Amino acid sequence: MRKIGKTVIFDKPPKIIGHAGVAGKKEGEGPLAKDFDMIFEDTTMGQQSYELAESAMLHDAIIRSLSNAGVAPSSVDFVLSGDLLNQCMGSAFALKDLEIPSIGLFGACSTMALSLSTGAMLVNGGASCVVCATSSHFCSSERQFRFPLEYGGQRPPTAQWTVTGAGSSVVSNEGRGTEIKAVQIGTITDLGITDANNMGAAMAPAAARTISSFLNDTGSSPEDYNLILTGDLGYTGSQLLYELLEKEHNIKLKGFHKDCGTLIFDLKKQDVNSGGSGCGCSASVLCSHILKQMDKGILKKVLFVATGALMSPTSSKQGNSIPGIAHAVLLER
C-alpha cells in the first residue's frame, strides 16, 4: 500500500469477485426489491430470537457471496465482520459454523466500509481471499438501542428505521470484478450530538471530514465520480452533509451524492421518517444494487463512504455525546 495523506492507494487493486445483499420484508417492498439477492418474507428466519435471526441472515449473505465468487469457505483466509448487537453476537453466531479464521470488527453502521477497507489492505498485503460482511435487524436493534418493540413509541422526523438486511463481499487479488482502488480509514469525530434519535446529525460531520480529506488527498472533486454514496445519513444527515461540505470545505456535493438510507426505502410511502440505518443498510445496498450496477457497467467510479454513530445506550444514558466515524472505499470497474 501507498499512502497520500490519510488515503491508502493500491497500485495493484484488490477485486470484489463475489457479492450478495439480502433483506427483510419491508426492504423487499421498497425501491430496490428487484436487486436484492434474497428477500426474506419471514424475518424471524425460523429462529427462536431476533438476534439469531440476524445471524441466520448474515450467514445466508456470506454463503451467497462465496457461491457467486465460486470460492469455498475453506479457501478463505479471513472473514471480517461485526454488527450492532452487544458483543457483536450477530456475527459470532453467523460465523461459528463456517470454520473461517475471524477478525471481529466494530464500526457500528460504518462496518461495511471498515471491513472492505481493512480486508482490501490485508489482500494487498498478501492474503489471497477475504470475506467482508455485516448485518442488522430492525427487531434486535430497536429493542437494544431504543424501546421494546411492543411499546410502539412515537418517532421524531429525524429518526431512522434500522434495516433488516445483510451484505457480504468476497475480496481477492485473483479473478474478475469491481476494483478497490483506494481506501481511507476514518477518524472519530464528535461535535457533541446527544440525541439518539438523530443519528444523521451525529454522523454527518464524520462523513464531511472523510469525504473532504479523500477528495483533497486524491486531488479530485465530486464531478469525477459517477456517485458518492454515503452509508446511512438518511434525509436529515444528507442535508447536513451538503451544508458542512459547502460551508467548511467549499465542496458542492448535491447532484453527485446518494445515501443508502434514502435509496432503500420510499420515504414518502414507507413511514420510515428520515430513512434507513443500521450496518445492514449500506451493506445490503452496496452488495446488491450498487455492485450489480457496477458489474453491468452502469456505474464506473463510486466512492462508498459508510458512516457509523458510535452510540452505546449506556453512554447515552450517562449523557455523553455520540462520536461518529466514516470510512471510504473507492470502487472502480
Place this chain on the structure above:
Amino acid sequence: MRKIGKTVIFDKPPKIIGHAGVAGKKEGEGPLAKDFDMIFEDTTMGQQSYELAESAMLHDAIIRSLSNAGVAPSSVDFVLSGDLLNQCMGSAFALKDLEIPSIGLFGACSTMALSLSTGAMLVNGGASCVVCATSSHFCSSERQFRFPLEYGGQRPPTAQWTVTGAGSSVVSNEGRGTEIKAVQIGTITDLGITDANNMGAAMAPAAARTISSFLNDTGSSPEDYNLILTGDLGYTGSQLLYELLEKEHNIKLKGFHKDCGTLIFDLKKQDVNSGGSGCGCSASVLCSHILKQMDKGILKKVLFVATGALMSPTSSKQGNSIPGIAHAVLLER
C-alpha cells in the same frame, strides 16, 4: 505475508517499538506490581462513570506507549482497539481526542492478540506505524455482564475477576524492539458451554485449537518456546487446556505455559477465584511484564495466545452457548 496452513509468517517481521501496561489498585497489589508502567490507586480516574474511567485508562496506556516509542499520534497510520463494553464505548471515548484513523475491533478478551495480529499484517503490508490496544475495568464489566456491583453476589470457584487495566503496543517496520515473527487469526470454536461463570471452559477449546494448529504449521513443539502465554484462561481453563492438548493432540504443555489470568493476581491471597480475565488482563500483562522481560533478554521466544469468550448477556439469557476464539502472536527478541 506468507501463509503455512493457518499461520501467517513475516519474512520481514514488524517490531514492537514501544509498549505500556497500566493497571488498577487491586492489580497493583499483586505479583506484577513492579512491572506496570502506572498503577492507578483511584480507579474512577476522576471520571463520572466507570465506563469513562476505563476510557481514561486506555487513553493513558496509548499515550505512554507512544511516548516510549518516541512517536507522535500524528505519525500513526491506524489505531486498532476494542473492548468488552457494549458498542466498544471504552475505545470510542479513549480514542476520540487522539485524531488517529481508527479500526474498531471486537474480540472480547482476545483483543490484544487480535489487534497485534491484524496490526502486524497491516504493517507488513506497508503501513508505517500502528497502535494496538485494549482495556477492561472490573466495575464497568461486572455490572454489564453479571450483577450490579452493590449486590455482592457469591462467585463460584470457576469465576474469574475482570482486570482493571489497559495495554498498548506501537508496531512499526522501523526501529528496535521485539519482533512479531508470525501470527494466527483464530477460528470460532464452540463446544456448548453456557455457564457465564466458567469462561475458562468456554475458551480452552479455542486455545487448544489455535496452539495445536500453530505448532503444527510451524513444525515446533512447546519446548521450542521460552513461554507459551495464554490470555486469561485462569486456573480452571488452564487445567482444561492441558487436558485437551494432551488427549486430542498429544501435546504436553505443562511446564512451558503460563496464563496472564493466574500471573496478574495472587490466587491464594487476593480472593479472585480462578484468576483474572477481561481484555485488560492479557493486555496489561503482555505490554508491561512480558515485553519488559523480552527487552531485557530474559525471554527470547514467546507464543502469546489471547483467548476470548464471545459472550453476550442477551445471548446467554436466551440460553445460547458461549463461542470462544484464540489468536496467536509469535514474539521473538
